[in-house]
Ligand SMILES: [Fe+2]
């Protein structure tokens with residue numbers, strides 16, 4: 001199985017959220033590339049599923065950071081933003097979580113299908129094509145959501161807090177991100 005993507009570079013600003021987004025996107029791409037290159041073998045497919053699981057865990061941790069820590073502050077400390085409200089962000093998070101759950105269930109279903117000899121099976125080429133097609137919606141929502149946050153959510157958070165408070169908040173966020181091994185724990 002290929003190694004996970006490298007951790008993002010250090011940052012003491014909310015732009016570190018954008019680095020986390022890059023890592024999450026890279027995680028999904030790593031899964032898709034592995035699926036296309038090796039997904040027709042039992043062990044190649046299993047490795048591709050593990051990469052999707054790592055992507056899903058990282059995305060869930062990041063959504064938890066935003067839902068529990070950053071969006072409540074965005075709602076209370078930042079001026080209202082057209083096209084980037086807390087409600088829109090929360091709704092997009094719910095949609096992303098649902099799409100990840102559905103894809104994990106489909107990958108599990110394919111892994112459980114018995115092969116000809118009764119052992120584990122690999123998906124067919126058509127099933128792999130079907131997986132990539134089903135992931136299109138997930139990729140699109142992820143991309144649009146990232147653009148929305150980069151344009152408004154992140155810059156507004158950056159404006160709202162002075163350095164000391166920003167560092168404290170980011171430490172709080174990192175503690176959640178680290179659970180998915182997303183960020184470099186040596187950031188200071
Ligand atoms: Fe985000």
Ligand SMILES: [Fe+2]
Nearest residue numbers: 066089145149
């Ligand atoms: Fe988000």
